[in-house]
Amino acid sequence: MATVALPTKKPSLITPGFLGWMAFLTLCIAIGLVSAYEVLTKGLSVTNMSNTVPWGLWITIDLSAIALGAGAFTLSAIVYVLRLKRFTPIVRLAVYVGFVGYTTALLTLVMDIGRPDRFWHPWVYWNVHSVLWEITWCITLYLIILAAEFLPVITDLPFFSRWPWMRRFAHAVHKFAPVLAVIGLGISLLHQSSLGATYGILRSRPIWFKPSMPIMFILSAVAVGPAVIMAIAFITEWATKRATVPHDVLRAIARFSGFGLLAYAYIKMWDLAAVTYYGRSPQVNQGFAMLNEQTPYGFGFWVVEVIVGIVIPAVFFLSSRFNRRPVYLVVGALCAMIGVVANRWNVTVSGLTVPLSYSPGVLYQSAPGSYSPSLAEWGVAIGVIGYALLLLTLGLRFLPLFNNTHDEPSKS
Amino acid sequence: MSKKKQRVTVELTRRDFLVLGGTAAGSIVAAQVLTTGVLSPFGGLKQRQVTGEEAPEKASSEYHWGMVINLEKCIGCEYCQRSCSATNDVLDDKPWNIVVEDELDNGQRYFFSRPCLHCQDAPCVEVCPVQATYHREDGLVMMDYDRCIGCRYCEVACPYDARKFNWADRSDVNPYIPTWGTAEVERRPRGVVEKCTFCNHRIDAGLAAGLMPGVDRDATPACVNACPVGARIFGNLKDENSKVSQAIANNPTLRLREELGTEPSVYYIPPKKEA
Numbered sequence A: 001m002a003t004v005a006l007p008t009k010k011p012s013l014i015t016p017g018f019l020g021w022m023a024f025l026t027l028c029i030a031i032g033l034v035s036a037y038e039v040l041t042k043g044l045s046v047t048n049m050s051n052t053v054p055w056g057l058w059i060t061i062d063l064s065a066i067a068l069g070a071g072a073f074t075l076s077a078i079v080y081v082l083r084l085k086r087f088t089p090i091v092r093l094a095v096y097v098g099f100v101g102y103t104t105a106l107l108t109l110v111m112d113i114g115r116p117d118r119f120w121h122p123w124v125y126w127n128v129h130s131v132l133w134e135i136t137w138c139i140t141l142y143l144i145i146l147a148a149e150f151l152p153v154i155t156d157l158p159f160f161s162r163w164p165w166m167r168r169f170a171h172a173v174h175k176f177a178p179v180l181a182v183i184g185l186g187i188s189l190l191h192q193s194s195l196g197a198t199y200g201i202l203r204s205r206p207i208w209f210k211p212s213m214p215i216m217f218i219l220s221a222v223a224v225g226p227a228v229i230m231a232i233a234f235i236t237e238w239a240t241k242r243a244t245v246p247h248d249v250l251r252a253i254a255r256f257s258g259f260g261l262l263a264y265a266y267i268k269m270w271d272l273a274a275v276t277y278y279g280r281s282p283q284v285n286q287g288f289a290m291l292n293e294q295t296p297y298g299f300g301f302w303v304v305e306v307i308v309g310i311v312i313p314a315v316f317f318l319s320s321r322f323n324r325r326p327v328y329l330v331v332g333a334l335c336a337m338i339g340v341v342a343n344r345w346n347v348t349v350s351g352l353t354v355p356l357s358y359s360p361g362v363l364y365q366s367a368p369g370s371y372s373p374s375l376a377e378w379g380v381a382i383g384v385i386g387y388a389l390l391l392l393t394l395g396l397r398f399l400p401l402f403n404n405t406h407d408e409p410s411k412s
Numbered sequence B: 001m002s003k004k005k006q007r008v009t010v011e012l013t014r015r016d017f018l019v020l021g022g023t024a025a026g027s028i029v030a031a032q033v034l035t036t037g038v039l040s041p042f043g044g045l046k047q048r049q050v051t052g053e054e055a056p057e058k059a060s061s062e063y064h065w066g067m068v069i070n071l072e073k074c075i076g077c078e079y080c081q082r083s084c085s086a087t088n089d090v091l092d093d094k095p096w097n098i099v100v101e102d103e104l105d106n107g108q109r110y111f112f113s114r115p116c117l118h119c120q121d122a123p124c125v126e127v128c129p130v131q132a133t134y135h136r137e138d139g140l141v142m143m144d145y146d147r148c149i150g151c152r153y154c155e156v157a158c159p160y161d162a163r164k165f166n167w168a169d170r171s172d173v174n175p176y177i178p179t180w181g182t183a184e185v186e187r188r189p190r191g192v193v194e195k196c197t198f199c200n201h202r203i204d205a206g207l208a209a210g211l212m213p214g215v216d217r218d219a220t221p222a223c224v225n226a227c228p229v230g231a232r233i234f235g236n237l238k239d240e241n242s243k244v245s246q247a248i249a250n251n252p253t254l255r256l257r258e259e260l261g262t263e264p265s266v267y268y269i270p271p272k273k274e275a
Helices: A002-009 A016-042 A057-068 A071-081 A085-112 A131-155 A158-162 A164-174 A177-200 A212-240 A247-278 A282-294 A297-318 A326-353 A375-398 B002-010 B014-035 B043-050 B079-087 B123-127 B153-157 B200-208 B222-226 B243-250
Strands: B065-070 B098-103 B109-114 B133-135 B141-143 B163-165 B193-195 B232-236 B266-269
Touching: A016 A375, A057 A085, A057 A177, A057 A212, A057 A326, A057 A375, A071 A085, A071 A131, A071 A177, A071 A212, A085 A131, A085 A212, A085 A247, A085 A375, A131 A164, A131 A177, A158 A164, A177 A212, A177 A326, A212 A247, A212 A326, A212 A375, A247 A297, A247 A326, A282 A297, A282 A326, A297 A326, B065 B243, B079 B098, B079 B222, B123 B133, B123 B153, B141 B193, B153 B163, B222 B232, B232 B243, B243 B266
Parallel strands: B065 B266
Antiparallel strands: B065 B232, B098 B109, B133 B141, B163 B193
């Protein structure tokens, strides 16, 4: 049944535009490799991170890649757990994008730790009370689940016809897709929120220490993740001039994201009010006063996170005047992505900018942090983004991501 | 009517019994694991609530090493910082042991210094994903440089800014050697986090040689030995006759950011306010 679509696929696999795009991505990856070599040989001293701001651009990329990959678990849950079958055609793409996002995050994480040769330590040396340990485990397990969910797509390639047992194995595994989706849902809810808890549990950091942190992280991921998948489907259609997923399905996903963004906005505003009026402590007040004085914190929060990241996409996704036009949906998704990335950056950097104060006196406190990424950091960032886009492009070109006959529940 | 009710009970099959029994057994096991097992997040809390103010004692041996820093006596000479940087071969970008000038709310100046506080409920130990930083039985918070992956979460989590990261390979000449001491421990490799150890190499070797840390100089942290005015006192908090315990008993003391519940092993005697 997979062969039906093949003859129409043959032409126009490799066009000049495609080659140019690939050349651009190769350049990005080359920049990344050069920068990675610099970092691995000279150590993290080539970054602008310091003992005051030990986390920066790369952590932002980790958090963002995982949040933007959240469409995989959200849409898998919608199809396999809630059994909303009309969304079936998008599940393969969602799982693939999730896979790309999570491998991107792991790649960046390995660059970010001081001892990349010890990346396997969290699997062997356990600290069950550490959120970071839990996140590492969840991400590893979730990558395995994504791989299992995606296996049939790979083995269905004509190349694998010579090993029929592989195909049978992959389809046997895929029979458990609903179970995998439930486990994936649990693990995703856990680690997506734990990424917020990474900051939220730190009692010494006044503007991070609040229970709303994990809630805001998971809501933003659930809202924006599916919108990313929707935008990729539309952009693929424009690039290949071939239908991908029915537009009413994509519009429904956009509406889901729109409501998700409203829920996120509600919690975000509640959090703002709670911190400002209920949870007011001298340290919190000082922290925010300092941020507003010395950094463009207010601009980043209100303009980028709220207006660009929430209001514009919510209007584009929910108002029927806009959401019938794909261009608005794609622009809305891009805005929402910018909002999430900006949020992860603001959380990380602003929290570290606020100085620690622990002396019994009134004068001394540690120096406020200041940080802007170095050339090597940008280079690695360009490299991993290039890697993610390359994997997406190749997958969309050569994998049957929209050819979903196996997932039709009625036929199995 | 009663017949109908009876039939409902009869309809329980063996399978139903197994399911219900399994559910009950599973719930009991889950309850056990979650309330008293290793996964329970409340273990430490409960103990503290029962015993009132008393902290959960992490130091299970007969020793709990602690320090008293008398801010009334400190003259800000930085000898402690220099001897520490020499003894532990610390790179000068951020000393393990800081000395800074500070001010009381009435404008009175004094000097403030800070080693690692060796908290008994240490945020760094809690967040480390690989247990590279851990509690020793004698209360010390230690680093395992061979296990640390360099994620720097402990550095972000420490309320007292007591941790530093090795951003590059070391090839520097330590300006404090030999004037302020000789390096007694190895330089840490690139990519791991480090911090004050209370000179655990002296404590361990000293105890093995029959010396008492805090009393015998060879078993006492370098900063304590170097202080020309005796502003730093070191010793066993569990021994009520030790110098630290006596200093705590006979002076008003405070610990840094006590409200965070970190239970530091370092006590401060605050400077007296001038009238």
